[in-house]
Amino acid sequence: MTRLDNKDRLLQLRQILSEETDEEREKTLDDLILRFKQQYGPDVKLNKHSLKDDMEHLIQNGFDITVNQEKEGMPKYYSHQYRLFELYELRMLIDAVVSAKFISKKETRQLTGKIRRLTSVHQGKKLQNEIQIDSSIKSENPYIRLAIHKIHEAIEQRRVITFQYGRYDVDKKFQLSHEGRVYRVKPYALAWANDFYYLIAYYFEAGEIRHYRVDRLQNVMETDETFAYESFDVSSYTQSTFHMFAGDEEWIKIRCRNNLINVIIDKFGKDISTTRDGEDHFILTTKARISDGLVNWILGFGSKMMVLSPDTLQDTVKEEVENLHSLYDHDS
Missing domain, CATH: 1.10.10.10 (Winged helix-like DNA-binding domain superfamily/Winged helix DNA-binding domain)
Structure with missing residues (x-):
């Protein structure tokens, strides 16, 4: 026996x-x-x-x-009924993992499998019907998780990090920027925006705050150099950027159609400054980073948005509108 x-x-x-x-x-x-x-x-x-x-x-x-x-x-x-996570919470975690572009297909399968193990086998089967996305947009970089881990540790310990940065060229080959230059930065925060992780950091060489797509970083290394605590509002920074394009922050005024109010609230929150302008429009007043991202965001709403100030932003939008017109004006 x-x-x-x-x-x-x-x-x-x-x-x-x-x-x-x-x-x-x-x-x-x-x-x-x-x-x-x-x-x-x-x-x-x-x-x-x-x-x-x-x-x-x-x-x-x-x-x-x-x-x-x-x-x-x-x-x-x-x-055993009490679980650390409710079933709907596990579903949200799985959906977040599945939709995150920076997580590879292999890691997506591994992570969702681990999340399902946080409940019973029977309940875990109910989590099989995750949201469907185009799997071709998932990252192919298997080292992102290591980079994220290193950056989180560096932020916590306030250690300077170095890395190389790059982008894909028109032949879809990854090329390091500036002939493989090593970037040296003070990491302030990691932000998740537009389905990607971004490192927000102080770039020593340029003497300014910049942000970098984590999936485009290579050879991330912690150094022994530390830096003093510096207060940094991640929420304000990401809110002032458009599609995570960098630029100088300025006060802007934009005249919008009333049916864009939910778009504005989604971007800036309910506390954003808006004033009525007649029956059909309102005026948005806020600080934003003047960049190509902001210009493209404005143009995306066509005639429903009109820049009132600053003049430089208005001129840039006008110039882009003229370029678009000439592009499609086959008689010219």
Whole structure:
């Protein structure tokens, strides 16, 4: 007859309850004994009294076990129902992983599999129907997770980091910028915008704050050089950029059609300064980084947006409109 060590029995019981029971799946003592026999063989020595004692020990040590009994004299049903994450929370985590462009297809499969293991096997099957995206847009860089980890540690320890940066050329080949120059920066924060991770950092050579797509970084290295704490508002920085294009921050005024108010709130939040301008328009006043990203954002709304100030931004938009017109004016 197979004898089962008390510690092994306790651990196995916990695993069975964690993986095979939930709000919809419960087990009686007979069910539990059957699972042990399936695991350790039909001659394993086990009794209901031992299992009850084990469950009491688990409960006393903070492991949730729910006991249900419909009527006196009927069998008791046991299950582990309390989880750190609700099912809808796990679904949101999976959807975030699936939609994140910087996570490779292989890592997506690995991460979603791990997330499903945070609940029972039965509940985990309900998480199979994740959102569908074009898998061709997923990153092919398997080292992003290591770069993210190094950057997080450098931010926490306030250590200067170095890296190389690059982009794809028209032949879809990755090329390092500035002939492979090594960038030396003070990392302030990591931000997730437009489905990508961005490093926001102080670039020593230029003497200014810049941001970099993490999936375009190569050879990220921590140095022994540290820097003093500097207050930095990540939210304000990302809010003032458009499609994460860098530029100088200035006050802008834009006249918008009323039906764009939700677009403005989505971008800037409800506390943004807006004033009515007649029956059909309102004027947005905010600080923003003047960049190609801002110009493209404005042009994307066509005649529904009109730049009032500054003059330099208005002139840039006008010039781009004229360029578009000449591009499609086949009579000229």
